[in-house]
């Protein structure tokens with residue numbers, strides 16, 4: 001049996017009186033997209049923070065492809081093939097959307113030539129296509145600071161994708177995106193991920209999207225995984241209807 | 250990058266590679282004009298030479314401004330390089346000018362690594378003040394260890410040879426002037442290119458989002474260290490040139506007012522602009538020299554007032570005003 005893509009073992013972290021991770025053990029299998037759902041403050045973002053080394057758990061382990069990455073800084077985990085899109089987009093606001101992607105490529109490939117213009121790197125067209133894919137081609141040459149929140153979220157995802165990860169963690173990828181666009185963009189995104197053999201984990205509040213695009217669902221509650229199963233099993237579960245879906249409605 | 254003070258090639262429809270008015274033509278015209286100074290206005294030759302040497306150091310400070318960091322201690326590298334040159338001349342009388350400059354560069358880079366490894370852990374006011382602290386320590390070292398450094402009197406720097414030749418004073422000054430001009434052109438160009446390159450752009454992202462940088466697999470501290478070394482190297486070459494031009498180096502080179510002056514000139518010329526650093530340095534030295542010739546302390550008032558006007562009405566500095574005018578001129582064509 002091959003090791004799971006990502007595995008956490010008994011993660012615990014406490015912020016003051018809040019237990020944001022309470023003995024979280026979860027495996028993520030390559031090729032199976034996992035949706036994380038759960039009420040506000042359940043610890044979903046904290047889980048992504050721990051998996052990527054941003055926050056160190058007080059106990060427990062994170063393994064990526066069987067290797068213990070718990071002590072590593074985010075940049076080292078990223079280099080192993082984990083990319084992240086954030087709940088609040090993390091972009092270079094004075095740079096254009098395209099430049100954000102070009103910089104991601106420059107970082108990925110450690111481009112050092114001091115006399116080559118960033119705009120002249122061979123991947124420029126590829127990055128333009130990536131922006132088109134997330135429907136942000138019109139934003140390519142505008143500084144990120146001028147973009148609406150929804151577009152920034154999509155550019156943030158494109159930046160993560162530009163790293164060519166094997167695992168992509170997305171925190172509410174389409175929040176802030178107009179609901180008329182949401183489904184279409186998720187459709188394109190999931191297809192592109194499959195094509196590139198990228199496994200995704202996404203935190204999502206929209207149950208329609210979860211149902212359509214996740215192969216598995218994990219329900220977070222009070223810092224732990226309360227339930228895990230296929231979208232059908234989870235969305236029909238009475239506890240989920242009461243605690244999560246009920247709240248969203 | 251949408252930086253205000255460098256002309257932006259990426260967004261405009263201008264065909265790639267064509268020289269722009271503000272970016273290329275004006276700076277080259279300016280340099281050509283300066284090249285005529287020894288012939289047309291020999292009285293200003295020394296002043297321009299010193300201003301350009303200082304401009305190189307200011308360009309170093311400007312590089313850091315691109316990453317959103319202000320150093321209030323960069324006179325450290327200016328002084329380290331000048332003293333490194335002076336020590337070399339003391340140890341090897343008659344050494345070549347190129348060797349003096351190399352010694353200065355090496356000194357500045359070595360100091361940059363030592364101090365840099367420490368200061369890149371800090372940002373904002375802490376970064377600025379730590380740099381200041383290191384420069385003050387070096388200043389008191391220069392003052393107190395007079396058996397090594399000559400104390401407050403400093404070290405005399407005899408005229409170095411140029412490619413093996415011993416030149417008389419006038420010829421040496423002429424060589425130095427054109428060498429400085431060449432270095433301004435070469436290093437200015439190289440710095441602008443580096444800032445536009447992948448590594449230079451990564452360095453500038455420190456200004457807006459270190460979290461994303463970390464999540465691109467890059468160490469923000471290491472990115473800052475590279476830029477810090479570029480800035481120390483520029484300051485160093487400026488300082489070494491200043492040392493040979495003046496023929497004497499004193500602890501005043503490391504004095505904190507010198508560091509503040511570099512930041513002042515950077516903002517005056519256009520914060521973060523390499524071209525602005527030289528324009529700012531020329532204006533600064535001209536105003537200082539000619540205004541103080543008329544009345545005692547009037548130059549500080551003039552420059553202070555000028556800076557006030559810049560910050561309030563033209564935050565992109567003098568170079569920003571020049572570029573706006575140039576773009577307008579181009580648009581009208």
Ligand SMILES: Nc1ncnc2c1ncn2[C@@H]1O[C@H](COP(=O)(O)OP(=O)(O)OP(=O)(O)O)[C@@H](O)[C@H]1O
Nearest residue numbers: 015018020038039040041042043044045046047087
């Ligand atoms: N760095 C931190 N310092 C202190 N408290 C934190 C920190 N990060 C998270 N918390 C707390 O931990 C709890 C879980 O937060 P987390 O952001 O993981 O929730 P979430 O499930 O992502 O919620 P949401 O759906 O609102 O994004 C919250 O009570 C939050 O206030």
Ligand SMILES: [Mg+2]
Nearest residue numbers: 044045046087
């Ligand atoms: Mg969250």
